[in-house]
Amino acid sequence: MAEQTNGTDVTERGTGTAPAETPGARVPTVIADDLHIVYRVYGTGAGKGSATAALNRIVRRKPSTGVREVHAVKGVSFTAYRGESIGLIGSNGSGKSTLLKAVAGLLPAERGKVYTHGQPSLLGVNAALMNDLTGEKNVLLGGLAMGMSREQVRERYDGIVDFSGINEKGDFISLPMRTYSSGMAARLRFSIAAAKDHDVLMIDEALATGDRSFQKRSEARIRELRKEAGTVFLVSHNNKSIRDTCDRTLWLEHGELLMDGPTDEVIKAYEAHR
Amino acid sequence: MPQTLAPPAPTPGPAPARGTSPDPELRTLAERHGLTVSGARPSLPEYTRQLWHRRHFITSFASAKLTAMYTTAKLGQLWQVLTPLLNAAVYYLIFGVLIGTKRGVPDYVPFLVTGVFVFTFLQNSVMAGTRAISGNLGLVRALHFPRACLPISFCLAQLQQLLYSMGVLAVILLCFGQVPTWSWLLVVPALTLQFVFNTGLAMVMARLGAKTPDLAQLMPFIMRTWMYASGVMFSISVILQGKHLPQFVVVLLNGNPAAVYIDLMRFALIDSFTAKQLPPHVWAFAAGWALLAGVVGFVYFWKAEERYGRG
Numbered sequence: 001m002a003e004q005t006n007g008t009d010v011t012e013r014g015t016g017t018a019p020a021e022t023p024g025a026r027v028p029t030v031i032a033d034d035l036h037i038v039y040r041v042y043g044t045g046a047g048k049g050s051a052t053a054a055l056n057r058i059v060r061r062k063p064s065t066g067v068r069e070v071h072a073v074k075g076v077s078f079t080a081y082r083g084e085s086i087g088l089i090g091s092n093g094s095g096k097s098t099l100l101k102a103v104a105g106l107l108p109a110e111r112g113k114v115y116t117h118g119q120p121s122l123l124g125v126n127a128a129l130m131n132d133l134t135g136e137k138n139v140l141l142g143g144l145a146m147g148m149s150r151e152q153v154r155e156r157y158d159g160i161v162d163f164s165g166i167n168e169k170g171d172f173i174s175l176p177m178r179t180y181s182s183g184m185a186a187r188l189r190f191s192i193a194a195a196k197d198h199d200v201l202m203i204d205e206a207l208a209t210g211d212r213s214f215q216k217r218s219e220a221r222i223r224e225l226r227k228e229a230g231t232v233f234l235v236s237h238n239n240k241s242i243r244d245t246c247d248r249t250l251w252l253e254h255g256e257l258l259m260d261g262p263t264d265e266v267i268k269a270y271e272a273h274r
Numbered sequence: 275m276p277q278t279l280a281p282p283a284p285t286p287g288p289a290p291a292r293g294t295s296p297d298p299e300l301r302t303l304a305e306r307h308g309l310t311v312s313g314a315r316p317s318l319p320e321y322t323r324q325l326w327h328r329r330h331f332i333t334s335f336a337s338a339k340l341t342a343m344y345t346t347a348k349l350g351q352l353w354q355v356l357t358p359l360l361n362a363a364v365y366y367l368i369f370g371v372l373i374g375t376k377r378g379v380p381d382y383v384p385f386l387v388t389g390v391f392v393f394t395f396l397q398n399s400v401m402a403g404t405r406a407i408s409g410n411l412g413l414v415r416a417l418h419f420p421r422a423c424l425p426i427s428f429c430l431a432q433l434q435q436l437l438y439s440m441g442v443l444a445v446i447l448l449c450f451g452q453v454p455t456w457s458w459l460l461v462v463p464a465l466t467l468q469f470v471f472n473t474g475l476a477m478v479m480a481r482l483g484a485k486t487p488d489l490a491q492l493m494p495f496i497m498r499t500w501m502y503a504s505g506v507m508f509s510i511s512v513i514l515q516g517k518h519l520p521q522f523v524v525v526l527l528n529g530n531p532a533a534v535y536i537d538l539m540r541f542a543l544i545d546s547f548t549a550k551q552l553p554p555h556v557w558a559f560a561a562g563w564a565l566l567a568g569v570v571g572f573v574y575f576w577k578a579e580e581r582y583g584r585g
Contacts, residue, residue, distance in 0.1 A: 028307050033300040077297060105313025106415050108581050112296055114312040115304035119418060127412035132342035141338050144331035145417050176345060 029200050029231040030080040030103055030120065034112035037073040037095070037102050037255075072098040074255040075112065080200075082117075085232040087246035087263060089239070089270055095255040096235045100202045103233070117230065118199035121146070126189050135166055135173040135180070135188055142192040156195050163221070164191035165214065187214050194221050201229040239267050315580040318573070325420045332423050336430035358439035361394070362387040362446065369507045379509050380546040384447050388543060389506035391443055392536045395436040396472055397497045402428035403476025404493050407484035407582050414583040421582045422575055425480040429473040436465070447543060460542035468535040470564040474571030481575050484582050504532035511551045528553035531563040 073095045080086055088096045101107040104120045128145035129138045139160050143153035164187045166172045166180075177185055203222065219241075226232045226245070236242050242249060242263060249266040251259040259266050303309075316324065325332075344353045365386055379385050406424040407414060414421060440461070448454075483489045505513075510527050527533065534556055540547040541556075553559070 028303060028309060030312075031300050031304045031309060033304075034296045077300065079300065079303065101415060103312060105418065105580075106583055108313060108583065113301075115300075115309035116312040117307070117309050120312065121418065122416060127410075127416040130338055130342045132345040133338055137338060137341075141331075141334050144328075144334050145413075145419065147328070147331075147419065150330045 474567030
């Protein structure tokens, strides 16, 4: 295990600062306190997967071996402050996305707690959209799913469509989304997701969608969102985009927080580790 | 909406090692700045308020689901009408022509079709409810909204589907010589009560199905059994005539919510189905079941709000 450098000693800073009212004081927006997340996966076929084997297990009252527990996040603690943008790095499957979902309150914690200011939101509405519906209807549905009112969606509708550039090559917005190319669909999704202002914003590798010009536009939009949002979390495998956007970085490995500190230091250690 | 924090837990030993146990300092820090637990279950009134705030999402999601169902078919939305029509035709072929279960029921075709449509509404709502959470984990894990939106939305989609079926039913009734009367208006309260009942039941099933996805495999059998016990193809009052069944069986057959809602609809629509064939206190039963299922279902579903999305 790598040596744990503690660039930001959370506890000390927490007790040392003046109360929130003082201007310039650091106001915490997200506090994770010994957070554990466990996934339960059914039907993994651990052991014999046949029906007779399953029946045998039931008859002999053995615990089902078909359920496997994945301890995705193991006791992570950190404090994020207003105005910070925090990068999350780590190899695939190290628990980065899971951590973000837990902070957003979408995955229940097995142990520990996450305290947040307001409602953190993940940037992404993919799950709410339906491929069989027209782009138009998806804009409305996605907006509503993110908690916007009908009026807000109507107000921002033109902005969303223009930003996505879907209509640059003809009237595509009135066609079902399944007729879009994957790039077009990704652009529309990002445009819908980015239409809402967030208190605490979490972005999960959203930068790598669309063609070059759209990437530039979306990077600019993320910078805008960052200015409006209190705190931004960014998960990415692109160290450059983390360096560009984040001033603090958390390094997760096997669900444990390996390092928490200024981006340059953490990325240097991360690259040396690989 | 977040909940206020509980009072601090008793402090563990001095200077706990980081990453191994909850840190009391972090909790105090969170409290001092008014931070709230992420993903905590809101109070019941607050939850209801949030749900009301999301009403447009619920309706849009329902109609989107329904539209998306038929977009790849060539006949498109026409299937919304064709499906119930074909359903009715199949049941008529089997029970009306082949088996001939008329069993002393006048206007058998309207009688049968009404029963089939009303029960299908119940059946589909329960089935959709069972899969409401477990079939939409992606959505539950990606966005924040009161989870009750999902079962309610699915039931609303079923209601919308039923309204198409009712249109088909009206045509069938006219074809079989039923003349629209004022009693047809009773459809509105009967359907409203059934919708509340269905939604409540769907919410119960949604919570059970979220914990045990296997229920989705089991439910079709339970629902089919329920259908045969609910007098969809036969008249319960005709069956009960001249038989001396134990009292509890009679109460059970007559109090069965599915039978209650089916009979109310028949009473509203079919002239030859008179009040005499209705079980006693039928409107009280209909309202009681709706109230019971609605309240119990909603509270039961809300109780696990913060746990949906796992597993």
